[in-house]
Amino acid sequence: MEVYGKGMIKQGAQGDKLHLKELDVLRGLAAILMVVNHVGAALAPASLLAQPVAGELFFIGSFAPVLFFFVTGVGAGIQSSRHPAAGRWLTIGMKVGILFMADLLMQWGRGRLIGLDFLGFIGLSVLVLEVIKTLRFPTIACAAGIGLVSLMRYGVAPLLRSQSLELPWVLDWVVGNPVELVSYPLSPWMAYPLLGFLIGRSLQRYGRLLSDRPTLILLGLTGAGIIPVIGSVLLAQRSEAAFFRWGSVAIGFYIASFAVIAYGLFLAWAICRSYLLKPAQSFLALRGVASFAIVPIHYLLIDIMTYMGIRVTSVISYGVMSSLVIGVAFLLAYQVETLAKKATRIKAQETVWISLTSIVVLLSILTWVGVPNSLLTSLSTTTGQVALCILFLVRSPFQPKLAPS
Numbered sequence: 001m002e003v004y005g006k007g008m009i010k011q012g013a014q015g016d017k018l019h020l021k022e023l024d025v026l027r028g029l030a031a032i033l034m035v036v037n038h039v040g041a042a043l044a045p046a047s048l049l050a051q052p053v054a055g056e057l058f059f060i061g062s063f064a065p066v067l068f069f070f071v072t073g074v075g076a077g078i079q080s081s082r083h084p085a086a087g088r089w090l091t092i093g094m095k096v097g098i099l100f101m102a103d104l105l106m107q108w109g110r111g112r113l114i115g116l117d118f119l120g121f122i123g124l125s126v127l128v129l130e131v132i133k134t135l136r137f138p139t140i141a142c143a144a145g146i147g148l149v150s151l152m153r154y155g156v157a158p159l160l161r162s163q164s165l166e167l168p169w170v171l172d173w174v175v176g177n178p179v180e181l182v183s184y185p186l187s188p189w190m191a192y193p194l195l196g197f198l199i200g201r202s203l204q205r206y207g208r209l210l211s212d213r214p215t216l217i218l219l220g221l222t223g224a225g226i227i228p229v230i231g232s233v234l235l236a237q238r239s240e241a242a243f244f245r246w247g248s249v250a251i252g253f254y255i256a257s258f259a260v261i262a263y264g265l266f267l268a269w270a271i272c273r274s275y276l277l278k279p280a281q282s283f284l285a286l287r288g289v290a291s292f293a294i295v296p297i298h299y300l301l302i303d304i305m306t307y308m309g310i311r312v313t314s315v316i317s318y319g320v321m322s323s324l325v326i327g328v329a330f331l332l333a334y335q336v337e338t339l340a341k342k343a344t345r346i347k348a349q350e351t352v353w354i355s356l357t358s359i360v361v362l363l364s365i366l367t368w369v370g371v372p373n374s375l376l377t378s379l380s381t382t383t384g385q386v387a388l389c390i391l392f393l394v395r396s397p398f399q400p401k402l403a404p405s
Helices: 021-043 052-061 064-078 088-109 118-133 138-162 169-175 191-211 214-236 251-272 278-284 288-307 315-344 349-369 375-391
Strands: none
Touching: 021 052, 021 064, 021 251, 021 278, 021 288, 021 315, 052 315, 064 118, 064 191, 064 251, 088 118, 088 288, 088 349, 088 375, 118 138, 118 191, 118 288, 138 169, 138 191, 138 251, 191 251, 214 251, 251 278, 288 315, 288 375, 315 349, 315 375, 349 375
């Protein structure tokens, strides 16, 4: 099925595909939050981020990975009822490997041997969700998983810390304690792709019903956001309540994140149904490769600004620099997606795959031996990650050949 911006559902030729334009727009909104947060972190002094408006923009931007991980889960949930293709695990393994390699390239560019950041966690999420698809009751497994990672972070982790126990780093990562070189502990970050999977399964089953009831969607998303908003306000009134996510996700941030998901969906839904916002929809709609490519591209743009000595000293300059990075990053990400689609139309797919793999290997070596955090290393890192973005769509020589239609 194909879901269009005005809520229409069209049955495809195969009857097994569901595409939600709202999810593409939600990725775009997440990318905007990501840029705003990273521009502030790289170019703004602490004194500016301590001010109300700039600080609030920086804080709201920190919810970007919440939306990205959630959308990853929704996509997996939508496709969960499809019949598994031949060589499924090989294909999934290669895609997950590409995401981990892109993450590893970024670590090397920063002078680190290993670590787990944004793209690596998406790869891990994809793998976990693929395993869940094979279970007899995937919906129950996801719901139980959300409860489990929440309990581990906000029940087990504080209990273990109160005992002053020194835990192995793997256990710290599982329960949600801060771990060096790891940006996203399993708990509670895995809750977002699991929740997305539940929503995706529901959309696959009830998409036609919901698309014909826009008022129901409006009320549902509004109500879904009110509860975590009230919880966040109550927590904010307690002096000991914190709203941070770096290292270990605070309970205040975790509760507020579900309101961000609800109202992010609401905003994406509204954008896709407004004729006046059609240009915004076209600009924001990030699909697969573009949503992958915008991550390394925006980092490079910020690194260039840092190398040029650009700093933001006011809310206005913060907004201007963020808007500049957003505009250029989106345009370049769409170009990478176009290039990737052209690569898939080349008949000699094995040659394309080998060529791109060779480029990745060469740029990985350059990144490894380069000066960490230098502009040249950033260029080699980004170029290697862009090559991986294109490789994401190219058929490898190890995959089974498609049967003729």
